[in-house]
Amino acid sequence: MQKRSGLLAVLFLCLSAVAFGQGGTIKGFVYDRSTGEPMIFTNVLLEGTKLGVQTDVNGYFSLPQVPEGTYTLFTSLVGYDTSRTTITVTPNSVITKKLFLGTKQTELKGVEISARKTEKITQVNAGTITVTAKDIKLMPSSGGEPDIAQYLQVVPGVVFTGDQGGQLYIRGGAPSQTGILLDGVTIYNPFHSIGLYSVFETDAIRNVDVQTAGFGAQYGNRTSAILDVRTKDGNKNRLAGKVSASPIMARVMLEGPLVKAKREGGSAVTFLLSAKHSYLSSTSESIYGGFGEPFKSGLPFDFTDLYGKITLSGDNGSKLNFFGFNFKDKARLLDPSTHTENAAYKWNAAGGGATFVVTPGSSSALINGRLAYSKYDVELNEANYVPRKSGVSGFEGAIDFTYYFPRYSQIRYGIEVSGLYTTLDYVNDKQITSNLERRNTTGAIYVSYRKNFSEKFIFEPSFRAQYYSSLSKLSPEPRLAMKYNITNNVRLKAAGGLYSQNLLSTKSDRDIVNLFTGFILSPDESLKNTEGKEVTTNLQTAYHALGGIEVDIDKVELTLEPWYKNFRQLIEFNRNQQFASDPDFQVGSGLARGIDLSARYSRNRLYLWGVVSYQKIDYKSIDSKGAIQTYPPPFDRRMNINLLASYAAGKKKDWDLSARLNVGSPFPFTQTQGFYETLDPTEAGIQTNINTQNGSIGILYADAINGGRLSWYHRFDLSARKRFILSTNSNIETTLSVSNVYNRNNIFYVDRLSNSLVYQLPIFPSLNVTWNF
Numbered sequence: 001m002q003k004r005s006g007l008l009a010v011l012f013l014c015l016s017a018v019a020f021g022q023g024g025t026i027k028g029f030v031y032d033r034s035t036g037e038p039m040i041f042t043n044v045l046l047e048g049t050k051l052g053v054q055t056d057v058n059g060y061f062s063l064p065q066v067p068e069g070t071y072t073l074f075t076s077l078v079g080y081d082t083s084r085t086t087i088t089v090t091p092n093s094v095i096t097k098k099l100f101l102g103t104k105q106t107e108l109k110g111v112e113i114s115a116r117k118t119e120k121i122t123q124v125n126a127g128t129i130t131v132t133a134k135d136i137k138l139m140p141s142s143g144g145e146p147d148i149a150q151y152l153q154v155v156p157g158v159v160f161t162g163d164q165g166g167q168l169y170i171r172g173g174a175p176s177q178t179g180i181l182l183d184g185v186t187i188y189n190p191f192h193s194i195g196l197y198s199v200f201e202t203d204a205i206r207n208v209d210v211q212t213a214g215f216g217a218q219y220g221n222r223t224s225a226i227l228d229v230r231t232k233d234g235n236k237n238r239l240a241g242k243v244s245a246s247p248i249m250a251r252v253m254l255e256g257p258l259v260k261a262k263r264e265g266g267s268a269v270t271f272l273l274s275a276k277h278s279y280l281s282s283t284s285e286s287i288y289g290g291f292g293e294p295f296k297s298g299l300p301f302d303f304t305d306l307y308g309k310i311t312l313s314g315d316n317g318s319k320l321n322f323f324g325f326n327f328k329d330k331a332r333l334l335d336p337s338t339h340t341e342n343a344a345y346k347w348n349a350a351g352g353g354a355t356f357v358v359t360p361g362s363s364s365a366l367i368n369g370r371l372a373y374s375k376y377d378v379e380l381n382e383a384n385y386v387p388r389k390s391g392v393s394g395f396e397g398a399i400d401f402t403y404y405f406p407r408y409s410q411i412r413y414g415i416e417v418s419g420l421y422t423t424l425d426y427v428n429d430k431q432i433t434s435n436l437e438r439r440n441t442t443g444a445i446y447v448s449y450r451k452n453f454s455e456k457f458i459f460e461p462s463f464r465a466q467y468y469s470s471l472s473k474l475s476p477e478p479r480l481a482m483k484y485n486i487t488n489n490v491r492l493k494a495a496g497g498l499y500s501q502n503l504l505s506t507k508s509d510r511d512i513v514n515l516f517t518g519f520i521l522s523p524d525e526s527l528k529n530t531e532g533k534e535v536t537t538n539l540q541t542a543y544h545a546l547g548g549i550e551v552d553i554d555k556v557e558l559t560l561e562p563w564y565k566n567f568r569q570l571i572e573f574n575r576n577q578q579f580a581s582d583p584d585f586q587v588g589s590g591l592a593r594g595i596d597l598s599a600r601y602s603r604n605r606l607y608l609w610g611v612v613s614y615q616k617i618d619y620k621s622i623d624s625k626g627a628i629q630t631y632p633p634p635f636d637r638r639m640n641i642n643l644l645a646s647y648a649a650g651k652k653k654d655w656d657l658s659a660r661l662n663v664g665s666p667f668p669f670t671q672t673q674g675f676y677e678t679l680d681p682t683e684a685g686i687q688t689n690i691n692t693q694n695g696s697i698g699i700l701y702a703d704a705i706n707g708g709r710l711s712w713y714h715r716f717d718l719s720a721r722k723r724f725i726l727s728t729n730s731n732i733e734t735t736l737s738v739s740n741v742y743n744r745n746n747i748f749y750v751d752r753l754s755n756s757l758v759y760q761l762p763i764f765p766s767l768n769v770t771w772n773f
Helices: 002-019 109-122 148-152 280-291
Strands: 024-032 043-046 052-054 060-066 069-075 083-089 094-101 128-131 158-160 168-170 178-182 205-211 225-231 240-245 249-259 268-278 301-313 319-334 341-358 366-382 388-404 410-427 433-453 457-468 473-485 490-501 503-505 519-521 540-553 556-573 585-603 606-622 628-631 639-649 655-664 672-678 696-701 713-727 730-739 747-750 757-759 764-772
Touching: 024 069, 024 083, 043 060, 052 060, 052 109, 060 388, 069 094, 083 094, 148 205, 280 301, 388 519, 410 519, 433 519, 503 556, 556 606
Parallel strands: 024 094, 178 225
Antiparallel strands: 024 060, 043 052, 043 069, 069 083, 128 205, 158 168, 205 225, 240 249, 240 764, 249 268, 268 301, 301 319, 319 341, 341 366, 366 388, 388 410, 410 433, 433 457, 457 473, 473 490, 490 540, 503 519, 540 556, 556 585, 585 606, 606 628, 606 639, 639 655, 655 713, 672 696, 713 730, 730 764, 747 757
């Protein structure tokens, strides 16, 4: 109780400082004049003073405690005209302004450097990368289609498991330990079975925050990382969009005003719709059959993604969004010898909700909120096996408040409530079935405070308290981020904290390839850890520690980040379950540590990015003999190297050329020790004769979990994009891409029964045509 009172006292003092600060407040939004879309992370300054701020993801800015007087407020960004307006500040006044930036041909490179430099010295950003649609298009477009799934593979600390069934593992964490958010709503599976593509439409993305470790208290119920995707609002001025087609998929996106503003910056109603559909299973055989398998038998992947959004914008910048989505994926696993179907896999995700942004007229605060419902179902049907099914459904609601201080400081606090219902019908390798249902309501409060001290030191403590009703457990989670600017070009940073979650997945450490990921909430049964002691909580828990140094040398940006994650408690399905009476779950732990070096160079037409990563991950659990065993999980890729180059060619910069090389050390896998025939002595009751019975083949696994290693992975991708200008607002883009240029045989998995190698995609050329209007 004393801790809670102390926290409330600190919060009260901070809010009081805002309420009774001297001078006036200038707040507002910055927009792109041509589309009405908010301009994020843009400098807003008072000319002739040192007072300034950057816009947030809503394009919002707030300059508090501005002394009385008349000022010129201005903002500018590379490729845009400078926007200026004169304002007069009186004591305790709150002035709201909207600024609009129009594009121009002459680039202001000095302004670009200033805006990026401001972000570096005023925000910690430890373990964090912000991505825009423009960044995504710097990558070679696999299949001619740019996608965030391809960009994430270059992010420091991210491990990608392959083109087919690919998943992303972020700094030692499994996919279920990474929170994926779309406009604040949880997405349980964002990547399709063909791992080159996500459910997100690239041109609908405003920004993506990739938080790889040490994330703040505004995020909860995940123990490794966060991927926060926010979409655009839709063009306020005209109907715009794109139509795209390739041998892999077709895409359509439309956006525009339903009710157009009567004046610039006035209230409006806009919409955004996107749809993409893959027909690769039909086209791969006819178009790519000449390249051999797996194209010859048809790549067994199909998906359809639908997303829609309506935005009601007010005169003062407040807005209300309604959105909905439906994502579907289907795949088949083929026999590596006969190329006949061994298994059918599908999942479907659907949901919808509302978000709002409110800026009260008499306050500098910004209020954000959301309420949504979503549902995810996944199913795997294997020949001669019991089908596996899982479902997650539930609601999420939240509201938070942000108050702004001088010199880029702020305080943010909020409340979250969510309810989940999970089902799981699962069968393990011993053919023991589990039929589980769980419900839980989670409530959380959090507060985060960022203080900048004279542009030298940034101190950002935060705290989250999360309550899990099904376990009757309150989880207090303190977190901290810091940065020290030795100079404007050399900066030290650090972050860390405690984390918890109650959502488990069914991935097995014995599966070399497993598309099926089921979900279930933490059990309420008694569990024991590897030392045989009963655990005090059935939550999965972890703590992070992250350090780093940023160095700018001319146009080169160097970042070195060592990191450490201690997954103190991992709850997973009992791999040693022999009988239905055995426990369904077991408790283990994990330790992940690594170091990532990133170097970026950007000048004029050339962009270069290189990332070298090293990590080591160890899990600990009880083996089949009751002994403690330490082993690497299937995604323990020790070395990972990514090199990216992009160049804008042509007098009009209407050619985009890009290349990427990825090299990764071998993944571990559990080796096969032998085979046996499984017989059912109860098949025909007392008439059963096992001597004449044809049993199925069972597999004897090696005692050492993941004791073997596959081969090294490396792949080289190229793409070239050409733009043909049709009019001011219309152009056609053609993209020629080649994935796996030198046709490297990267192992997907080894079929245990036939001992045959199954490879990732071979050389994969594609041509895409896109009409932008």
